[in-house]
Amino acid sequence: MNTGAYEYKVAINASPNYYANTIKVNYVIEKAPPMIEIIAPTNTTYIGRGSTITPTISIDSAVSSYTTITYNGSTSAPWEAGIYEVYINCNPPADSTYLPVVKTLTYVISPKELEVRYDNEGTLVMEYSTTMSIRDLGPVAPSDASVVYTY
Secondary structure: OOOEEEEEEEEEOOEOOEOOEEEEEEEEEOOEOOOEEEOOOOEEEOOOOOOOOOOOEEEOOOOHHHEEEEEOOEOOOOOOOEEEEEEEEEOOOOOOOEOOEEEEEEEEEEOOOOEEEEOOOOOEEEEOOOOOEHHHHOOOOOOOOOOOOOO
């Protein structure tokens, strides 16, 4: 059934113990808010350039095509450390059985501590984690990182 108002007639047949009767029942099915659920943490740590990081959001499949997610106004998922205002905007058409809904959350990508050390060959290595180093990034170096030498 779709949303709207309905009228039902319930008829009770006569029996030796009861009189016959007909009653009308009005029934209204209202529009429902779609199921949009944030099912993952709303913060994480920076993992390197080019790797998008997003909270996991579950959206009812009936309205997913009417839903947009923006991060500080951009539809591109964030990958740099920072604080992002996430808007989940579901705007189904007027004839849908769902109500429009907007959910918001603050998503934080914390900076990763940059480890600077010499490797076994005497080469200066800057590592973001044990699995990714500045050498893995090729010619792209973090523009906001600086190296301070202390003797």
